[in-house]
């Protein structure tokens with residue numbers, strides 16, 4: 001089953017839309033550098049509104065004063081307690097065994113579709 005999310009031009013890079021599906025909280029559809037991702041809008045930690053969080057880079061450190069920023073905008077940070085998740089896989093950065101549910105998103109012509117099964 002799929003649901004029409006909107007037109008590609010209405011979801012420019014860096015934007016998101018929370019679609020009222022998949023339970024009370026909905027599903028967040030994100031455009032990150034032209035690639036679409038979707039995750040359930042419920043944080044697996046304590047149920048926070050995950051898709052209202054900030055999009056961040058993956059910050060890595062190889063030691064004091066050596067910090068790099070990778071994958072700008074691909075990490076979703078929960079607004080409640082700052083747990084971070086990869087939008088692409090749903091995996092938590094703190095513990096890859098924890099994950100938020102992800103959904104497939106396709107673009108057909110100018111239309112964006114969210115696949116629920």
Ligand code: FES
Pocket residue numbers: 043044045046047048078079080081082083
């Ligand atoms: S509810 Fe999301 S980090 Fe706690």
